[in-house]
Amino acid sequence: MLLFADVAAVFDKLEQRSGRLEMTDILAELFKKTGNEEIEKLVYFIQGIIAPPYEGIDLGLGERFAVEAIASTSGYTVAQVDRNYEKSGDLGDTAEALLEKRKQTALFTSEMDLLYVYDAMMRISISSGSGSQEQKIKQLTELLNNASPIEARFIVRFVLGRLRLGVGDPTILDAVSVAHAGDKSLRESLEHAYNVSADMGLVAKLFYIDPKNIEKFKVQPFKPLMPALAERLSTPKQIIEKLGKCGVEMKYDGFRLQCHKKGDQVELYSRKLEKMTYMFPDVVAAVRKIKANELIFEGEALAYNTKKKRYFSFQQTMHRRRKHGIEKASTDFPLNLFVFDILYLDGEDLTERKYSERRDIIKKLFKGKILKPSKSKVVATAKTLEKIFDKSISEGLEGIMAKDLKAHYTAGKRKFAWIKLKKSYGKAVDTVDGVVIGYYRGHGSRAEFEFGGLLIATYNPDNGKLETVAKIGSGFSEDEMKQLKEMLDEIKTEKPPTNLDYRLVPDFWVEPKYVVEVAFDDITISSVHSCAQKNDKGFALRFPRLVKLRDDKTIKEITTSHEIEQMFHLQR
Ligand code: ATP
Secondary structure: OOEHHHHHHHHHHHHOOOOHHHHHHHHHHHHHOOOOOOHHHHHHHHHOOOOOHHHOOOOOOOHHHHHHHHHHHHOOOHHHHHHHHHHHOOHHHHHHHHHHHHHOOOOOOOOOEHHHHHHHHHHHHHOOOOOHHHHHHHHHHHHHHOOOHHHHHHHHHHHOOOOOOOOOHHHHHHHHHHHHHOOOOOHHHHHHHHHOOOOHHHHHHHHHHOOHHHHOOOOOOOOOOOOOEEEEOOOHHHHHHHHOOEEEEEEOOOEEEEEEEEOOEEEEEOOOOOEOHHHOHHHHHHHHHOOOOEEEEEEEEEEEEOOOOEEOOHHHHHHHOOOOOHHHHHHHOOEEEEEEEEEEEOOEEOOOOOHHHHHHHHHHHOOOOOEEEOOEEEEOOHHHHHHHHHHHHHOOOOEEEEEEOOOOOOOOOEEEEEEEEEOEOOEOOOOEEEEEEEEEOOOHHHHHHOOOEEEEEEEEOOOOEEEEEEEEOEOOOHHHHHHHHHHHHOOEEOOOOOOEEOOOOOOEEEOOOOEEEEEOOEEEEEOOOOEEEEOOEEEEEEOOEEEEEOOOOOHHHOOEHHHHHHHHHHOO
8 A cells, every 4th residue: 555655755756856767766666666556546646637638627726725725734824824835935835834833733643545645636626516615625624634744745736736746758657667677668568558548547557457458558439649740841852851752731720629439429639638529519510420430530620711711710710619609609610620630440540550541541431511631642742842832821821741651640749750841920930839937027118018028948858847948028919918917927936847947037937837839030059048958058049929829738748949959950
């Protein structure tokens, strides 16, 4: 039986380490002591989640509730807790400090095991309806009453959705392999299972029960796959040099949907793998009509303007991603889904088949008005590719996607199986997605909005760090400035994110939560930004400007520092 105190001690150790190898070994030691019935929950815990995203069970208890629970456990007043929090900048640290002081007077605490704590967290997350907030505070108070100060630090951070141990998914997978095989030899098959199910807890559990389960792991309806991702190149010539004869598809600027069907049951998942079925009744009805019993496919959804007989812009299409007024939105902005991949059909896992074969199946299966194959052509020369690219731009699309005819579906990976060529701001340059980690006060004409710009970071999976890459001062409309300031004020923190590598200090730090798409002129070497830095020099975006908020991306999916480095070399 795994005690939560032992888990918390390991978390504490992890926080003080930064090297991936060392973290892997620490976790592997813990995994060796973990039982079959515990591993699933432990893995979720380390990921900072209570269940995979598509289950729709969110943590994120409000700060005020946590403050109240800490007050009632520690015997301090709410005002005293708030004062400590103002100083510490981290409610987990505050809980630990105040419980440390209480310790001398506490009469009794009972040891909690991991499963007990997990169940309590689950109850806190799912209780809803009237009186649920009181219930949540009560349950958290009970947990904290039994917790040691260190346990309290992690419990509080976890329920706030801010655990952030700085342990990435690859490190967890490595550690499971090291715990069982003594080395990373099982990592690849574990990773494959994770990429085609997006549920690391489940994969670890099945593996603990019998490692053979992982070798046989198959794609299955209602377990969404991690989306395949595209590499980028800058010219048609580079693409043909890399792929030779390839499939060239239109690149639509809407939102990605992964559709699953079994009999009459249909579910739709976003790019972040959240369940979005209820938002798109028109797509659900169309999927139901497809002649297949079991099916998984992917496409890009665009809203169609029936009066003007053309597609709406990205911003207008985004009206469809809403929680209310769904019926009216479906009439005003009817969706077309351009199907660009198929992953599973009537018992057969298609992810291992060649793209050219998958494409043939798509053409046969999707012939409707709503679900149609993405436009595609097999191309052998840079000249023809360029023509298609220019045509796509003249039709108002984003560019093209070139696809390797022989490649299988690379779930969860950015590979040269897909290569994107995009146009933005009149030049063939790309945009990057970064996470906002701070913002600046407004000066001059901006003073009235109290908002002067954003500090943006990329992610470096080699060391688990966020690294700054741009300070954005332009691209904001007045409305956006107001909206951004409001959103960011809610997640202000006293300290920088624990895993941030930085030299620039913004006026305000914020929790790394919002992903933004940023356009720029080129990439330069910088002595103030830490992105992919070597010998005190990092990379930075020159003339960065905000394109849009990317609420379809999680912070795990932002551009990596390595990609920025690659883009730097590509531009030369
Ligand atoms: P990425 O998905 O590579 O992280 P991103 O979300 O910022 O980046 P882009 O860089 O614009 O998006 O390109 C990939 C996205 O393009 C896919 O996730 C998909 O939503 C969209 N897309 C549009 N048309 C196609 C197509 N024909 N094939 C594949 N993807 C397409």
